Amino acid sequence: MRRIIQFQRSIDLLLDASAPGTLCTTCQLRAASLQRRQFSSSTSRHATAETFLQSLEKRLTGKNPQSQFAELKKVRGEAKKELSEEEYEAFTREIDEAQEAPTPEPNFLDRDAANNPNYKPATTWAGLSRVGSEEWLERRRDKGPPYKGWLGGKTRGVRADHMQAIVRHTVVEALALQQAGRDVLEICDQPRGLPDLQRMALSASIRVEGSGKKVNLVYAVPEDQERLLDLPAATAPKDIVEAVFETTEQHVDLANGASTDVIEDELPTKPTDQGKRDEMPDAKDVWLNISLDDLSLRFAIIKRLMQITGRRIPDNVTNDSSRVSILLGALMTKPKPKRLNQDLRARNQLTQVSNVELSAKRVTPIDKEKKVGRWKVIEEELLRRGLPVTGHRDI
């Protein structure tokens, strides 16, 4: 009877869609053997560009996840060149779906002593799944959706020169949309991190008239204006941020004198033609004086910058940002450290003094005893006598 109950449980777990991914080895083995006998699976193949895709699949099924990611990036670039637009879109959609799909269950038959002569039962519990705790029960009971926030979970540190480039191209894109009479908020929906778009935005020169309210954009290539506004369909949001940072790094490193083999275009810091001063790209700080009194423009730029940097821009900064320079200054300012020891370490104060020690926490008598090495003995003796180690005993 017991064997039947275990078998039934395995079938139920297999058929239950909400079963957790972690099962004990016995149940997994029984479920897998049942699956093999009763169900069949076949992989679906697509009929478009099979030869090219098959070769790409081989490159993508490497074991090392880092090499897989690097390969994926190269593969996307190559696919874009080789395939037509529709095929490329279908290809990227497949990859995105595959990345989001749940990982298939491993082949547990390898863990069965009958099938695998090299199988050894575990002697410790390291790596084995645990069942039966209160947390495990809660996770099983939890049938709800995962939380998805608008901002990414992790922030990334941005260099000052990168931040300047990011703010500049965001401002140019927003102004381009505004001057074309379109909704400025479109910059938040579009994959603005694509290399061409960013290059076009960074190569446009800005002429500011008056007190920063009237702005003219002059494009290095006249066709850039139409292409900047002719936006492709939005891809997954995570790609936006990655692409923005990649291309920003390329542009900024080039301006700072890094190797030129990455891209051919240059940032507008160098004059295009010595003689024609009027058509030169804008002077260094002209774009910083652009006025952000138009609240719709300010909102769109700030929302887009939050999307790219992953940091929430506080309302007091938003309120004071009547010019681009103020906004940029606020974004480039490092937050003040909250603890004194962090502040002193950041300013490199008192770290060199030999009789001063900085500590993250309050130094207690127990810490002092631990430092000397006496604490283990004290703790052992207190436990032996049945006395409380910390605090006092309730009498």
Added chain:
Amino acid sequence: MATLRLLPRPAQVRSMATLSPSPTLSQTQHYIDANISSQTQSSQPPRNPFISTATLTTHAFPSFEPTSFASYPSTHLLLPLRRDILHRAVIYEGDSTRQGTASTKYRSEVHGSNRKIRPQKGTGSARLGDKKSPMLKGGGVAFGPHPRDFSTDLPRKVYDLAWRTALSYRYKKGELILLEDRAEIEGVHEHSAERYLKDLLVHNRMGHAHGRTLFVTRHFRPNLFDALEGEGMGREARAEECVDVDVKDLLELGRVVMEKSALERILSEHQTDLAESEKLHSWSKQHRTEEKRESRKGHFTERRAAALA
């Protein structure tokens, strides 16, 4: 708006007295328009040029995606920090919150007889009255606590100023987050609500590790409030209706996430120290009128420029 206009004069009556030449109707009207009408027409006081605007970003819930800007006057959200006023308000709230139920018995309330324990003289010991004396064991307490009302008074205008000062302080520190709509968890199973809310707090850096968060709602939000009643959720965040929130609550936790309707309710309730023209509803009306005027001016300037070109 009433305008002063002259009625047509009645027919002239001849008399023997010499009459000075009377001004014409148009001259008199001109005099009235120049000198008197301007004063009677503008019954409203001139606009205060020192009032600026505080701009807040409204967010969607639960994604916290920015949706738009909301503007409020500087008299409500850009007040200077007055620690003394905040201190007075917090003490006032603490006093009014006190239960005041501590009680002891005086010597008159202790159960026992009033009989003198031993004679006044002759025993060689100190003189004693009844056994309920506070000097004796089992006696009453001399000046012990009795149930009483500990509430103090604070001028209403000072208290209202404290409310707006607390909100201004939070705004200036960037710790006031406004929600466009209701702060309610929808479409999530009740068994998952706690986990969902905890994930929300961790993802947006609003949980215990980042100083905790106070959610202020306009009305009771059952799913949100129930999720925060779970074990351990008290150390992550709290939720209060706007009628139950205090100045102390606004200052206590790491940040305040407030529904827009709740903020406007609080600001409207706590502005007795302001003149009528500086209150929120008057300012909003004026602000909207000015915005319309600016946009019309912009359109007019563009049309005029297009016509001239």
